[in-house]
Amino acid sequence: MDKSFDNLINTRPNQVYKDWAKFLTSLSPNEFVLLGVTIGINIAQDLSIVEQNSIGNFFQMIGEILITYNGQAVTVQTLNNSDK
Numbered sequence: 001m002d003k004s005f006d007n008l009i010n011t012r013p014n015q016v017y018k019d020w021a022k023f024l025t026s027l028s029p030n031e032f033v034l035l036g037v038t039i040g041i042n043i044a045q046d047l048s049i050v051e052q053n054s055i056g057n058f059f060q061m062i063g064e065i066l067i068t069y070n071g072q073a074v075t076v077q078t079l080n081n082s083d084k
Contacts, residue, residue, distance in 0.1 A: 027035065044052050 024032065024035075043055065047055065
């Protein structure tokens with residue numbers, strides 16, 4: 001794969017996302033769910049049904065991309081570790 005593409009991918013997660021991830025992973029399961037509920041309700045209140053559907057699908061797509069990316073990273077890491 002082209003090195004410039006690798007550099008682009010590897011520089012994408014900036015500090016804001018890393019800080020947000022660190023915050024989220026510090027929460028208990030109850031706090032994590034409560035935060036999600038609070039954000040979801042606050043976003044939905046001022047949107048039409050069509051807008052809720054659209055933004056919900058968008059957030060779901062982002063989640064699926066993160067899960068897929070993570071799954072492939074685990075696979076590659078596992079294969080690399082089994083070669084040693």
